[in-house]
Amino acid sequence: MKPLICLLLLLFISPAIQAWEISNELSQESRVYLQDGSFGNTDSVALTTTFQPDISHSWDDDRMVISILPYFRSSSPDQERSQVDIREASFVGSWEYVELRAGISQVYWGVTESQHLVDVINQTDFVENSDGESKLGQLMIAPTLVTDYGNLSYFFLPHFRERTFPGSAGRFRTELVVDTNNPIYTNDEKEAHVDHAFRYTNYIEGVEYGLSYFTGTDREPLFVQENESLRPKYVQMQQFGLDAQYVTGAWAFKFEGINKNREDLSSYYALTTGVEYTFGNVYKGMDIGVLAEYLYDDRGTGSQAFFPNHVFSGACLAFNNEQDTNILAGFLYDGTKTRFNSFRMEASSRINNQWKWAVEINSIFNTLSDQPFYSFRNDDYVQLTLSTYF
Amino acid sequence: MTKTKLLLLGMILVSFSPLNAMTPEAKGLDIAQKIDAHDQGWGSQVANVVMVLRNRHGQESKRKMVIKSLEDTIKGDDMGDKALTLFKTPKDVKGTSFLSFTHTEGPDEQWLYLPALRRVKQIASDNKSGPFMGSEFAFEDISTQEVGKYTYKFLRDEFINKEAGFVFERYPVDKKSGYTKQVVWVDAIEYRIHKIDFYNRRNAFFKTLTYERYAKYTKNIWRPSKMAMVNHITGKSTELIWNNYAFNKKLSVRDFDKNALKRLK
Numbered sequence: 001m002k003p004l005i006c007l008l009l010l011l012f013i014s015p016a017i018q019a020w021e022i023s024n025e026l027s028q029e030s031r032v033y034l035q036d037g038s039f040g041n042t043d044s045v046a047l048t049t050t051f052q053p054d055i056s057h058s059w060d061d062d063r064m065v066i067s068i069l070p071y072f073r074s075s076s077p078d079q080e081r082s083q084v085d086i087r088e089a090s091f092v093g094s095w096e097y098v099e100l101r102a103g104i105s106q107v108y109w110g111v112t113e114s115q116h117l118v119d120v121i122n123q124t125d126f127v128e129n130s131d132g133e134s135k136l137g138q139l140m141i142a143p144t145l146v147t148d149y150g151n152l153s154y155f156f157l158p159h160f161r162e163r164t165f166p167g168s169a170g171r172f173r174t175e176l177v178v179d180t181n182n183p184i185y186t187n188d189e190k191e192a193h194v195d196h197a198f199r200y201t202n203y204i205e206g207v208e209y210g211l212s213y214f215t216g217t218d219r220e221p222l223f224v225q226e227n228e229s230l231r232p233k234y235v236q237m238q239q240f241g242l243d244a245q246y247v248t249g250a251w252a253f254k255f256e257g258i259n260k261n262r263e264d265l266s267s268y269y270a271l272t273t274g275v276e277y278t279f280g281n282v283y284k285g286m287d288i289g290v291l292a293e294y295l296y297d298d299r300g301t302g303s304q305a306f307f308p309n310h311v312f313s314g315a316c317l318a319f320n321n322e323q324d325t326n327i328l329a330g331f332l333y334d335g336t337k338t339r340f341n342s343f344r345m346e347a348s349s350r351i352n353n354q355w356k357w358a359v360e361i362n363s364i365f366n367t368l369s370d371q372p373f374y375s376f377r378n379d380d381y382v383q384l385t386l387s388t389y390f
Numbered sequence: 391m392t393k394t395k396l397l398l399l400g401m402i403l404v405s406f407s408p409l410n411a412m413t414p415e416a417k418g419l420d421i422a423q424k425i426d427a428h429d430q431g432w433g434s435q436v437a438n439v440v441m442v443l444r445n446r447h448g449q450e451s452k453r454k455m456v457i458k459s460l461e462d463t464i465k466g467d468d469m470g471d472k473a474l475t476l477f478k479t480p481k482d483v484k485g486t487s488f489l490s491f492t493h494t495e496g497p498d499e500q501w502l503y504l505p506a507l508r509r510v511k512q513i514a515s516d517n518k519s520g521p522f523m524g525s526e527f528a529f530e531d532i533s534t535q536e537v538g539k540y541t542y543k544f545l546r547d548e549f550i551n552k553e554a555g556f557v558f559e560r561y562p563v564d565k566k567s568g569y570t571k572q573v574v575w576v577d578a579i580e581y582r583i584h585k586i587d588f589y590n591r592r593n594a595f596f597k598t599l600t601y602e603r604y605a606k607y608t609k610n611i612w613r614p615s616k617m618a619m620v621n622h623i624t625g626k627s628t629e630l631i632w633n634n635y636a637f638n639k640k641l642s643v644r645d646f647d648k649n650a651l652k653r654l655k
Contacts, residue, residue: 021655023481054484056655061436061639062476065653092653096642099649108508133507146644203648206499208512249497250516280517281568287520322443322451322524324483353451353480389481 019059025052027387034363035378039175041168048075052087063094067105069137073128078170080180081127087137099144104137107155109199109212111245111254112272114293114312114330118241118256120214121155121197127164130172130362130376131344136161150202157195160217162232171379179229183221186235186263193217193236209244218262222304237262252276254293270297270305274312285320301336302370309335325349339366341373358385418542418558421576426537428581432611434641435459438633443525446625453523454478459534460646462492470494471534472646476654477523487651492534497564500529503651510648519568526597526619526628528568539563545573550585554578569596580604582612590623597621608637 069088075081090103128134165178195216221232257271274293297305314330348358470492485505497515540560590596601614
């Protein structure tokens, strides 16, 4: 934190302050759980306050950009949800054929909506949201070669970050609490192990595709039971990824596939593929998008795989109004057990230039004890978030 | 008959016959080509834009953005101008950016970057009639007006702000357009568009766009300081107020790619 505080101080006393842009988001999230948790975690209300300043400076016609995004979260009753993080403290520079990203940053790879198989660089901030969309900052040096024949990036990742997990009072926990203070690393260098990744992307005639390779510490841990807790075990892995998207007219066709090879475990394949169709400007400028995705994992049912044979179907409504109102809803259907497994809805809208509300509903049902999300069966919630920007 | 042939025919008619002997269609096309020819050589452009949205009761809300544009200098291919819009306010959408590649024929390509997800999403290209950021401007209104995107018909000569001018109609070629017809007022001195009336798919008088306070910038390039769109059906309106136009910034295609979207703040 020290360098960050110094940097912040420097910013405020700097005469060049005008050249910096600062914008802050303060959010209050109130989450109500509809059932008692399965493991004595019976608190039905969780309150979380987050503060996210966004400090940036760009020059040379926006070819050089510095971004600093500290992140403060205070939550009760689960103290494991309270966190101070640096989501971003990076420099990005662009020259004719080269782009360089250096510092703590976040990168996203992939095209599908229901899960993000190819996306491996940043660790998931699981306690923030069980949907896996929140990520922790990752230290990296990432040069990209920009050519007419596509972009080739290399990622030097010198510091690994552990996944966050809820504590005993939290929800979306397993029967035994994950002991995040005692992780196991199979590599002697532990979190200092240097990971490497390569990614090539290209865009030809409406087809966008990416090939990726990662070698290093798996972001997704295994678990070892020890006494009354689960110790996360981080192993070395290699992953090959392919993602592609073709957009034509109102259609978008999407594919993501990976082959993951973890030490001492047999390798596996997983994929997500689907279509999205947008009904544009159906009524007063509103767009309705419908999508269906198939999720497959060759480890099959009863394994660590969350979605061995599932179908996701969803819809999004973009009102395209002054308040930027959006509604998303999706169902997950288990093709093996022939039953629906979860429902999720998100809605948000601006109140005015300073305020915004967001509602989230998440429900998991019809689970069986051999499914990884069986432990979350009593963690259905309704959440309201009020955010202010200044 | 293909559009290219129609274009050729138009050019032949222009070169061999006096203006007044032309068909209204050829004369309309001729004016559109002159508008295009007068708006060449600007290279690249950066401007700060304030978007003012007003509802029927006059309540206002404002958005600030930076719009960068890159002129298409390679003629004869399908590629047109490129534009990148970066949102600065409201602060909940700060860092959201929108990239569009205009094509002289066929649908444009569009991408949206969502900073919270660090994700660039390509937008379905059919959706051109929808509103741009909740405003009265549709996506097709803010994209570059390539000559090949319409067919034309000259209506009449008319004085505009005490200057000689023309009124013509243009009809979108793309069936996904939200309009059947646009009536365009252009002056005959610098070929600047002053007003456009839009007619929707039901052929009802829908919107009016006026271009106000033109100023001359580099190399005879004229730009309005204000573009006001009024929706006659809802009573809502949107103004785009253009400030700090900067030309010749030496921007390149590298400033208009997906890497740029992810980088901008």
